Amino acid sequence: MFIVSASLCAVCCPKVCIVGAGPAGFYTAQHLIKSRQDVEVDIYERLPVPFGLVRFGVAPDHPEVKNVINTFTQTAQHSRCSFYGNVNVGTDVSVKELQQAYHAVVLSYGAEGNRRMGVPGEDLAGVHAAKDFVGWYNGLPDNRKVFGLSTILFFILGQGNVALDVARILLSPMDMLKKTDITQPALDLLAESRIRRVLIVGRRGPMQIACTIKEVREMVNLPDTRPEMVAADFKGIAEAVKEVPRPRKRLTELLLKTALDVPTEKEQEKRSKASRVWGFRFFRSPVEVLPAPDLSRAAAIRLAVNRLEGSGEGASAVPTGEVEDVPCGLVISSIGYKSLPIDPLLPFDSRKAIVPNTMGRVQKTAGVYCSGWLKTGPTGVIGTTMNNSFDTARALLEDMDSGALDVSSAKPGSQGVTPLLEKRGVKPVEFSDWEKIDNEEIKRGVAMGKPREKLLSVDEMLHVART
Amino acid sequence: MCHLKNKEKLVHVTLRESSRRAAVISAASLPTQSRATCLQRGFTTSTQPLRSDNKVTVHFINRDGEKITVKGSPGDSLLDVVIDQDLDFDGFGACEGTLACSTCHLIFEEEVYKQLGPVTDEEMDMLDLAYGLTDTSRLGCQICLTKSLEGMVARVPESVSDIRQSGDGSS
Numbered sequence: 001m002f003i004v005s006a007s008l009c010a011v012c013c014p015k016v017c018i019v020g021a022g023p024a025g026f027y028t029a030q031h032l033i034k035s036r037q038d039v040e041v042d043i044y045e046r047l048p049v050p051f052g053l054v055r056f057g058v059a060p061d062h063p064e065v066k067n068v069i070n071t072f073t074q075t076a077q078h079s080r081c082s083f084y085g086n087v088n089v090g091t092d093v094s095v096k097e098l099q100q101a102y103h104a105v106v107l108s109y110g111a112e113g114n115r116r117m118g119v120p121g122e123d124l125a126g127v128h129a130a131k132d133f134v135g136w137y138n139g140l141p142d143n144r145k146v147f148g149l150s151t152i153l154f155f156i157l158g159q160g161n162v163a164l165d166v167a168r169i170l171l172s173p174m175d176m177l178k179k180t181d182i183t184q185p186a187l188d189l190l191a192e193s194r195i196r197r198v199l200i201v202g203r204r205g206p207m208q209i210a211c212t213i214k215e216v217r218e219m220v221n222l223p224d225t226r227p228e229m230v231a232a233d234f235k236g237i238a239e240a241v242k243e244v245p246r247p248r249k250r251l252t253e254l255l256l257k258t259a260l261d262v263p264t265e266k267e268q269e270k271r272s273k274a275s276r277v278w279g280f281r282f283f284r285s286p287v288e289v290l291p292a293p294d295l296s297r298a299a300a301i302r303l304a305v306n307r308l309e310g311s312g313e314g315a316s317a318v319p320t321g322e323v324e325d326v327p328c329g330l331v332i333s334s335i336g337y338k339s340l341p342i343d344p345l346l347p348f349d350s351r352k353a354i355v356p357n358t359m360g361r362v363q364k365t366a367g368v369y370c371s372g373w374l375k376t377g378p379t380g381v382i383g384t385t386m387n388n389s390f391d392t393a394r395a396l397l398e399d400m401d402s403g404a405l406d407v408s409s410a411k412p413g414s415q416g417v418t419p420l421l422e423k424r425g426v427k428p429v430e431f432s433d434w435e436k437i438d439n440e441e442i443k444r445g446v447a448m449g450k451p452r453e454k455l456l457s458v459d460e461m462l463h464v465a466r467t
Numbered sequence: 468m469c470h471l472k473n474k475e476k477l478v479h480v481t482l483r484e485s486s487r488r489a490a491v492i493s494a495a496s497l498p499t500q501s502r503a504t505c506l507q508r509g510f511t512t513s514t515q516p517l518r519s520d521n522k523v524t525v526h527f528i529n530r531d532g533e534k535i536t537v538k539g540s541p542g543d544s545l546l547d548v549v550i551d552q553d554l555d556f557d558g559f560g561a562c563e564g565t566l567a568c569s570t571c572h573l574i575f576e577e578e579v580y581k582q583l584g585p586v587t588d589e590e591m592d593m594l595d596l597a598y599g600l601t602d603t604s605r606l607g608c609q610i611c612l613t614k615s616l617e618g619m620v621a622r623v624p625e626s627v628s629d630i631r632q633s634g635d636g637s638s
Contacts, residue, residue, distance in 0.1 A: 031557075064565030071561070214592040247595035381596070383568050386558045387626045 020109035021045035022052020024372020031393035060180035085429035090342035101416030111337035121289030126298035130334035139454035149193035151329030158334030229259035360392030433465035501564030545607035564608035569597035571607035
C-alpha cells in the first residue's frame with residue numbers, strides 16, 4: 001500500500017501565481033479561489049506590505065474607499081491563498097522561473113511610472129509628477145523625498161481625480177487632515193506651507209473635464225477656500241449641457257453654478273473669509289517650464305492657449321498660436337500613471353504602456369495573463385479594476401476547463417520558488433508578518449489620534465515583520 | 468462631510484473584526500456601515516425581537532436572469548439583505564455601504580422606483596458612475612426596506628465585463 005494523497009493533490013491542484021498585491025491581484029485571486037475548489041493562488045508583492053494603490057493611492061480623507069481591504073484580507077487568509085511580500089519579480093525571481101513553478105502567471109503589478117509631458121524644463125526642480133506627490137503623502141517608501149511647499153501658487157496640470165485629490169490635500173484645513181492616515185512628515189510640511197492658490201489646468205473645456213462630481217463637490221465644500229474661475233471659459237456651456245447624459249450634465253451644472261451663479265448669503269460669507277483659493281483653468285496646454293535665472297529651478301510655465309474642435313467627450317484641443325507665461329514655483333503634472341515592463345522576454349506595448357492581451361490573455365505567451373491597469377491602461381476606479389480582474393480570472397478558468405491551459409501535470413508552486421529566493425538572500429514577508437506591521441501602525445496611530453501611522457521605509461517594515 | 472469621523476471609526480473596527488473571522492470568500496463584506504445608513508436617515512426600526520410576520524419579501528433578478536426570493540427586515544438596506552442572505556452577486560457592495568462606489572447598483576420597475584423616496588446628491592454622485600445607468604436605478608445600500616415594499620423586484624445589472632468585447636485588450 002502506498003500513500004497517494006500527497007502526489008494526487010500535487011497533480012490535481014492547479015497553481016496560479018499573481019504578481020502584484022493591489023486590487024487587481026486580490027480580485028483576480030478572489031475570483032479564482034471562489035470558482036474552483038482546487039485552485040491554489042500565491043500572490044507576490046514587491047513591497048513588504050500589500051494592497052497597492054488602496055494603501056498608496058487613495059486619498060487619506062477617503063477612508064471608505066479603503067474598505068475593500070477587508071475583503072482582500074479575507075482572501076489572503078484563505079487556506080488556498082498565500083502572500084509573499086518583499087519579493088521583486090523581475091529582479092529576485094524571473095517570470096520564466098514563475099512559469100516553470102506555476103500552471104499560470106497573472107501579471108497585476110499596475111503602473112509604477114509616470115506619463116511625461118514631453119516639454120523642455122520638465123526635469124527642473126519644482127516640477128513633480130502627481131503620482132510621486134500622492135505617494136509622498138501616503139507613505140510610499142519610494143517617495144520619501146521631501147517636497148518644498150513654500151510657494152504661494154501651485155499649478156496642477158491635468159484635471160482627473162488624482163489632480164483633485166492633490167488640490168484637496170494641499171488646501172484642506174489641518175484639523176481635517178490630522179485625523180486621517182496621512183503621514184506625519186507630510187502633515188508637518190503641509191501645516192507650514194504657504195500655499196494660497198491652486199489652479200488645476202486642462203487642455204480642453206469644462207465639458208471634457210476628466211474628474212468626477214464627488215471630487216468637485218468636495219472642492220466646492222472645502223472649508224476656508226473659495227473658487228475662482230474664468231467666466232469666459234464657460235461661454236456656450238449652459239446651452240450645450242442640455243443634451244448630454246445625466247452624469248456629464250450634473251457635473252457640468254455644478255461647475256457652471258460654482259463659476260457663474262451669484263452665491264447665497266452663506267456662501268458669500270464663506271468666500272469673503274476664505275484664506276485659500278482654488279480654480280479650474282481651461283483650454284491650456286503646457287509647452288515649456290521656464291527656469292529661474294540661475295537655471296536651478298522652475299520659475300514660470302508657458303501655456304499654449306487652445307480652442308476646441310468638435311464637441312462632447314471626443315472634442316480635441318487645437319493650439320491657437322497664442323501663449324501665456326505664468327510665474328509659478330511649483331508644478332504638478334497629473335497626466336497619468338504609466339506601466340513599465342518588468343521582463344524583457346514578455347511582450348510590452350510601449351505606445352499604450354500595457355501588456356498586449358486579448359481578454360486578459362497575454363499575446364503570444366501561453367500561460368501568462370494580466371489584470372488591472374497593466375491590462376487596460378491606468379484609468380478607472382477600484383470597481384473598474386474589480387470587473388477587469390474578474391474577467392481575467394474567467395478567461396483563465398475557461399482555459400483550464402478547455403485544456404488550453406494544461407493543469408494535468410504537477411507543478412511545485414511556491415516550493416519551486418522559495419529555494420531560489422533563499423539562495424538569493426531574499427526573505428519573503430508572509431501575511432501574518434504584514435499583520436504585525438498593520439498592528440504596529442494602528443498602535444502608533446492611536447497615539448496620534450489617527451487611524452494609523454504608516455511605517456515609511458522598507459527597512460522599518462521588515463524590522464517589525466521579523467520581530 | 469459631518470459623518471466622516473464615525474465612518475473612520477467604523478472602518479477601523481470593521482477591519483479588526485474581519486481579520487478574526489473565518490475565511491469566507493465573498494465579494495461583499497460586512498453590513499455595519501449599511502445599517503448605519505438606514506438608521507441615520509431616521510428610519511424607525513423595531514427594537515422588538517423579529518417575528519416572521521415582520522419580514523419583507525424581496526425578489527432579486529441576478530445577472531443570469533434567475534429570480535431569487537429572500538426575506539429582509541424593515542430597516543435593512545438592500546445591501547444588508549444581499550449580505551445576510553449570502554447572495555452571490557460578484558463584486559456587490561465593495562465599499563460596504565459608504566457611498567464610495569457604485570457596485571450595489573440595482574434597477575427597479577417604475578412603480579417600485581417611485582416608492583423608494585428621494586435620492587440624495589451624495590447617492591446620485593456615485594450612481595452617476597454606475598455602468599448601465601437607467602432612470603430607475605438606485606444604489607442598494609441606500610434603499611431601506613419597509614412593509615410597503617413587500618414583493619419588490621430588484622434587478623442586478625450587468626457589470627462592464629459582460630458587455631465589453633475589446634479585441635486588443637485596451638479600453
